[in-house]
Amino acid sequence: MSNQELQALKERYVAAGAASPNEQFADHALNAEIWDADGKRMIDFAGGIGVLNIGHRHPKVVEAVKAQLDKLMHTCQTVMPYEGYVKVAQKLSELVPVRGHGKVMLANSGAEALENAVKIARAATGKTNVICFDGGYHGRTFFTMAMNGKAAPYQTSFGPMPGMVYRAPYPVPYHGISEDDALRGLQMTMKADSPAHETAAIVLEPVLGEGGFYPAPVSFLKKLRQVCDDNGILLIVDEVQSGFGRTGKLFAIEHSGVEPDIMTMAKSMADGMPISAVVGTDKIMDSSGPNSLGGTYTGSPTACAAALAVFQVFEEDNIVEKSQQLGSKLKDRFGQWQDQFAHVDNARCMGSMAAFELVESKQSRKPMPELAAKITAKAKEKGLILLSCGMYGNTLRFLMPVTIEDEVLAEGLDIVEQCLKDVGA
Structure with a gap:
C-alpha cells in the first residue's frame, strides 16, 4: 500500500x-x-x-530471533521459565554497576521497568514516597506520568496523577540551575514535602532524555549518592535512553563511578524487540513476596534471544x-x-x-x-x-x-x- x-x-x-x-x-x-x-x-x-x-x-539479532521462533515463542516465564530469561539475567548481573550482587527482573517497556523499580523500592524500605527531577521522563503509565518532570503532552487530559511523587530541580547551569541550586532544591523537597523517613527512593536519569540531553555533573551524582546513604533512601538510576553504549560507556552512570541501588533499562537493549529490565542489589530485589513481580509477556523468548545477540554484538564489534x-x-x-x-x-x-x-x-x-x-x-x-x-x-x-x-x-x-x-x- x-x-x-x-x-x-x-x-x-x-x-x-x-x-x-x-x-x-x-x-x-x-x-x-x-x-x-x-x-x-x-x-x-x-x-x-x-x-x-x-x-x-542487525544481522546477528535477526538471525537469533529467527532461530528462537523455530523453538519457542511463549510460555509466560512465571508459568514455565526458559533459558533465555535466566541467561539475560545472568549477563545483566555481570554488566550492570549496582552495589553488590545484582539480581534481575525483565519487563516489556521502560515505563514498566520504572513502575516495578518503585514497587521494589517500597517493598525493600517500607516507605512510600518517590522524589524525581524536573525535566525527567520515565514513561506513560499512570505512575510514571506522575514521575515525569514535564506535564505536556504526557499528563494532559488524563486527570489527577497518583500521589506520593515529589520533584526537585535538575542541574542545568546553561538555563540557570546550578548544582548548588539543585541540591538546595532537593533539601527543600525533603523538608517541605517528602521527609527521609517517608522517602523510598530518589529517581533520576544521569543524562536527561526527553528533557534535553543534559548530563548531571559527576559531583552532583556523588552527592546524591551520599544523600541517599545518609537517609536510608534507595537511588534508582533510569538508563532507558542513555544505556547500552549511547554515552560512550555501556551505561551513563559509569562516567561517575556512582553505584546505584537499582537501575532500569530498555530501548537499545534488544535492537527493537520489546524488553526492559530492573537490576538491583540482591537483597533489595528479593524484598517483595513470591509472584509479586512479572507479567504475561515479560522477558519473552524472542526478546531475550534478541538481547543476548545484542550483548554479543557489543563485545565482538x-x-x-x-x-x-x-x-x-x-x-x-x-x-x-x-x-x-x-x-x-x-x-x-x-x-x-x-x-x-x-x-x-x-x-x-x-x-x-x-x-x-x-x-x-x-x-x-x-x-x-x-x-x-x-x-x-x-x-x-x-x-x-x-x-x-x-x-x-x-x-x-x-x-x-x-x-x-x-x-x-
Whole structure:
C-alpha cells in the first residue's frame, strides 16, 4: 500500500492520541536507512528514539530471533521459565554497576521497568514516597506520568496523577540551575514535602532524555549518592535512553563511578524487540513476596534471544568504542556550527548522546522552539529523520545508530547544515 492509502486508514482507525503526525510509513530498513511505502529513502538520526544503537535489523539479532521462533515463542516465564530469561539475567548481573550482587527482573517497556523499580523500592524500605527531577521522563503509565518532570503532552487530559511523587530541580547551569541550586532544591523537597523517613527512593536519569540531553555533573551524582546513604533512601538510576553504549560507556552512570541501588533499562537493549529490565542489589530485589513481580509477556523468548545477540554484538564489534568515535565526529561538527550560526549554542556530546540548542542569541539564551520545529520539518523534506526535545522544545538531539556508515553520517550532517542555512540560523 502507498503512503496515501495507509494515511487514510490511519485517520479512520487509529486513535488520534496514538497516531503519528508523520504521513510516511516505514516499509523496510537497514542500519541507518529507512525506505517508506512509496520507496523514498530516509536517513535515520532518531533510531526509534534511541532503540537502535546497533542499527535497524542487525544481522546477528535477526538471525537469533529467527532461530528462537523455530523453538519457542511463549510460555509466560512465571508459568514455565526458559533459558533465555535466566541467561539475560545472568549477563545483566555481570554488566550492570549496582552495589553488590545484582539480581534481575525483565519487563516489556521502560515505563514498566520504572513502575516495578518503585514497587521494589517500597517493598525493600517500607516507605512510600518517590522524589524525581524536573525535566525527567520515565514513561506513560499512570505512575510514571506522575514521575515525569514535564506535564505536556504526557499528563494532559488524563486527570489527577497518583500521589506520593515529589520533584526537585535538575542541574542545568546553561538555563540557570546550578548544582548548588539543585541540591538546595532537593533539601527543600525533603523538608517541605517528602521527609527521609517517608522517602523510598530518589529517581533520576544521569543524562536527561526527553528533557534535553543534559548530563548531571559527576559531583552532583556523588552527592546524591551520599544523600541517599545518609537517609536510608534507595537511588534508582533510569538508563532507558542513555544505556547500552549511547554515552560512550555501556551505561551513563559509569562516567561517575556512582553505584546505584537499582537501575532500569530498555530501548537499545534488544535492537527493537520489546524488553526492559530492573537490576538491583540482591537483597533489595528479593524484598517483595513470591509472584509479586512479572507479567504475561515479560522477558519473552524472542526478546531475550534478541538481547543476548545484542550483548554479543557489543563485545565482538566494540560498540562502546564506536560510540566514543561517533561522539567525537559529532562534537567537531557541532563546534563548527556553533561558530558559524548565531542561533546554535550549547553543543554537547556524552559519547554519541549528542545535542545542541537553538536560541535567540548566545547572550540571552532564550529558547527558539519554533526554529527547531522548522529544522526538523525541513530535514524530513530532504530525507532525514531528526528529533527535537527538551523542556523548551528547542534542542535538536541526535540518536543515529552507533553503527552508521561514515558516508551516511556525512550525508545526514550535511542535510542538517543545509537546513540551518535555509532557516537563517
